[in-house]
Amino acid sequence: MPVNSSDDNPEKARRFRDAALPHLDDVYTLARYLLRDAADAEDAVQECYLRALRHFDSYRGPAMKPWLFAILRNVCRAEFARRASSPTAPIDDVPDDAEQTPLWHEAQETPEAQMLHRWDSTTIGRLVAALAEPFRETLVLREIHDLSYREIADIVGAPVGTVMSRLARARAMLRSAWMAEEEQPK
Amino acid sequence: MTCDEAEILLHALIDGELDAGHARAVEDHIAGCRRCAAQLRAYREMSKAVAGADLRYAAPPELRRRIEASLPQARVPNRRAVLRGFAFGSAVSAIAATGLVAIILRSDDEARIESEVVSAHLRSLQAGHLTDVLSTDQHTVKPWFNGKLDVAPPVIDLTAQGFTLIGGRLDYVDTRPIGAIVYRRRAHVINLFVAQTASAERRAAKIETIQGFNIRRWSERGLNYWAVSDLAADELAEFGEKFEASMKTGTAG
Numbered sequence: 001m002p003v004n005s006s007d008d009n010p011e012k013a014r015r016f017r018d019a020a021l022p023h024l025d026d027v028y029t030l031a032r033y034l035l036r037d038a039a040d041a042e043d044a045v046q047e048c049y050l051r052a053l054r055h056f057d058s059y060r061g062p063a064m065k066p067w068l069f070a071i072l073r074n075v076c077r078a079e080f081a082r083r084a085s086s087p088t089a090p091i092d093d094v095p096d097d098a099e100q101t102p103l104w105h106e107a108q109e110t111p112e113a114q115m116l117h118r119w120d121s122t123t124i125g126r127l128v129a130a131l132a133e134p135f136r137e138t139l140v141l142r143e144i145h146d147l148s149y150r151e152i153a154d155i156v157g158a159p160v161g162t163v164m165s166r167l168a169r170a171r172a173m174l175r176s177a178w179m180a181e182e183e184q185p186k
Numbered sequence: 187m188t189c190d191e192a193e194i195l196l197h198a199l200i201d202g203e204l205d206a207g208h209a210r211a212v213e214d215h216i217a218g219c220r221r222c223a224a225q226l227r228a229y230r231e232m233s234k235a236v237a238g239a240d241l242r243y244a245a246p247p248e249l250r251r252r253i254e255a256s257l258p259q260a261r262v263p264n265r266r267a268v269l270r271g272f273a274f275g276s277a278v279s280a281i282a283a284t285g286l287v288a289i290i291l292r293s294d295d296e297a298r299i300e301s302e303v304v305s306a307h308l309r310s311l312q313a314g315h316l317t318d319v320l321s322t323d324q325h326t327v328k329p330w331f332n333g334k335l336d337v338a339p340p341v342i343d344l345t346a347q348g349f350t351l352i353g354g355r356l357d358y359v360d361t362r363p364i365g366a367i368v369y370r371r372r373a374h375v376i377n378l379f380v381a382q383t384a385s386a387e388r389r390a391a392k393i394e395t396i397q398g399f400n401i402r403r404w405s406e407r408g409l410n411y412w413a414v415s416d417l418a419a420d421e422l423a424e425f426g427e428k429f430e431a432s433m434k435t436g437t438a439g
Binding site: 009010012013016017021024025026027028029032042043045046047049050053054116118119120121124125128142143144148149164165167168171174175178 | 245
């Protein structure tokens, strides 16, 4: 191991700041959707940047944003593990039948059902945040962060085909929730 | 192409992820299948609505500030850096210069570093990042620091004295990497930060309170120590005394 204090190198810090800090809002947004808690998201993002700086010397790609996302995802998994071991942790299990429910309900084919209500951003954000994992993560990376299937696959460590089927499932779930929302009495 | 295949692949079509051949195959299927055509329309519309919504969050300014503050700063050379350069630049004047550094820095920088030490302590508790190396064995913790720091922090097992060694961590204080040795007493965490000092003189311990945390600071054999905890001052003093006593009897790992 090289004798280091490369972490102390202001030039490296400047390069890291220039490369990584412009993505702070994106990283924070992903953390908000993954953890669904503002304070936990802040802690996770800070830890993500500390880890990223530590590994910046060995960073050779991919693009900076997916790289930060992959680090953030690992940080969040540690947080999930912590929550799971906490007796007061909210249960956030994927329903067992999530993979089995049909993607499409025939009733949705009626002309009225095809009219998509124009929900405001707050409502759409709430519907997205309510999706179960791993579908929420996949949908957020695709729809909000505009990443390619390949980039998403690398971040979540799954084959591209899995990303595609999770996304199909995520959109089916979101559409059901979208329709159900419409049926709420005003 | 079956409907089962098409209802997955139509999403890749929406996202522009299909090559020309597969795109045509999906479109051919949809042209002859009312059900899949309805799905394509519905999901395309929803995807557009989601993309058009403002679903992003802006990072709070305080978070940005905290991250900025944790990065090593590219500062203009300050008085301290000039003095350091002077000290390292000239072997002859090194002793005199380091003495000067110690005197000049005492007043203003010490308070700042102590508040940074408290911030580092807080970070270690909040971010779920208390230890980089988790071990109650001083012979595991001490070698872990090798090559990560320009000093070898002494790691002492004080379990018998009521302070359990739980690991070590690399932290940043005053924009420099610093060793943190982590102890626990009941539910209280003690971070012992160790850094090189410019002066070899021994400095007696001093206890201060910053933001509700007690800091016991002392210097010995060319190293500065800051023990930070929410432990009561007398217990933290006891920790420091036990540590110093063990250093004297040479039980460091």
